[in-house]
Amino acid sequence: MMEASKRRGEDRDPPKVEARWGRRAWELLEAVRRRAPLVQCITNFVSMDLMANALLAAGASPAMVHSLSEIDDFTPRADAILINVGTLSDGWLPSMRAAATAATRAGCPWVLDPVAVSASDFRLEACLGLVGLRPAVIRGNPSEILGLSSACRIRDSKGADSSHESMDAVEAAKSLAQASGAIVAVSGAVDVITDGQQVVGANNGVAMMQKITATGCAVTALIAAFIAIDPPNTLEATACAFSIFGLAAELGMDMAKGPASLRMHMIDSLHGLDEHTVTSRVNISFIT
Numbered sequence: 585m586m587e588a589s590k591r592r593g594e595d596r597d598p599p600k601v602e603a604r605w606g607r608r609a610w611e612l613l614e615a616v617r618r619r620a621p622l623v624q625c626i627t628n629f630v631s632m633d634l635m636a637n638a639l640l641a642a643g644a645s646p647a648m649v650h651s652l653s654e655i656d657d658f659t660p661r662a663d664a665i666l667i668n669v670g671t672l673s674d675g676w677l678p679s680m681r682a683a684a685t686a687a688t689r690a691g692c693p694w695v696l697d698p699v700a701v702s703a704s705d706f707r708l709e710a711c712l713g714l715v716g717l718r719p720a721v722i723r724g725n726p727s728e729i730l731g732l733s734s735a736c737r738i739r740d741s742k743g744a745d746s747s748h749e750s751m752d753a754v755e756a757a758k759s760l761a762q763a764s765g766a767i768v769a770v771s772g773a774v775d776v777i778t779d780g781q782q783v784v785g786a787n788n789g790v791a792m793m794q795k796i797t798a799t800g801c802a803v804t805a806l807i808a809a810f811i812a813i814d815p816p817n818t819l820e821a822t823a824c825a826f827s828i829f830g831l832a833a834e835l836g837m838d839m840a841k842g843p844a845s846l847r848m849h850m851i852d853s854l855h856g857l858d859e860h861t862v863t864s865r866v867n868i869s870f871i872t
């Protein structure tokens with residue numbers, strides 16, 4: 585017969601769960617540093633610098649390759665692809681579609697960042713088309729995930745920034761995950777990651793990250809690097825990437841005077857993360 589404590593759910597041991605996530609995050613970060621996964625980034629002009637530097641600081645190898653003429657040669661050689669529609673144009677959309685198709689064909693995981701998806705019909709249609717090309721992960725802020733999930737425009741959207749909290753988007757994220765087959769990740773004070781059934785929360789980070797442009801873009805690229813290491817465990821790798829990035833920001837915040845210096849200290853801290861800090865401070869837990 586089941587013990588009384590187990591029936592009440594008292595068999596759960598929260599500290600052990602935390603420790604498991606910290607160790608997993610460290611294993612993945614170490615593997616990124618050792619294997620330096622090549623991450624092809626088709627991203628917006630605003631984010632290129634921070635994204636490439638964040639990937640380098642984590643130990644990955646960034647390549648901002650977006651010409652349609654290079655996709656056939658380059659994309660199959662990458663370990664993961666990042667597609668971000670932040671400065672979408674008619675000229676770049678065919679490259680995004682071709683890279684997503686080539687990645688899926690080569691069994692290479694790719695991640696979609698649907699920046700400001702509800703800003704225009706062009707963007708929404710483009711993102712819906714990309715979702716159909718089987719991303720492994722879709723990462724957006726709450727407004728973006730709400731917009732993409734319902735596939736109808738949110739009129740109060742403020743462009744690339746969110747006007748919602750991540751916890752408001754949990755059900756939308758679950759339904760988008762079920763519809764697309766992707767892991768869906770919503771950034772915020774709690775980063776919410778779901779496969780449509782399980783929901784995990786990553787709790788590291790500081791609010792000032794929202795005052796640095798392209799932190800969302802950068803964490804999406806870091807997710808690409810992490811899932812390249814362990815594609816079968818994409819949900820876990822996504823949560824760990826969020827917490828590693830958030831932890832770097834927490835450490836950076838101890839030295840920062842404002843957003844500009846946080847940006848610098850965050851990159852330094854990401855580069856210098858050690859085993860003790862990661863295993864003791866990564867804060868991830870199951871929400872459901």
Ligand SMILES: Nc1ncnc2c1ncn2[C@@H]1O[C@H](COP(=O)(O)OP(=O)(O)O)[C@@H](O)[C@H]1O
Nearest residue numbers: 725771772773775789790791793794799800803
């Ligand atoms: N209130 C917050 N507290 C802590 N970290 C946050 C907060 N809001 C956002 N973040 C972090 O900032 C980064 C960017 O998230 P967000 O601002 O939601 O994305 P975007 O830049 O795409 O709008 C993520 O790593 C997220 O975890």
Ligand SMILES: Cc1ncsc1CCOP(=O)(O)O
Nearest residue numbers: 628630670744798799800801
């Ligand atoms: C401001 C801006 N405009 C087009 S892309 C972009 C950067 C968005 O970065 P993030 O989504 O990480 O805030």
Ligand SMILES: [Mg+2]
Nearest residue numbers: 699725800801
């Ligand atoms: Mg964004």
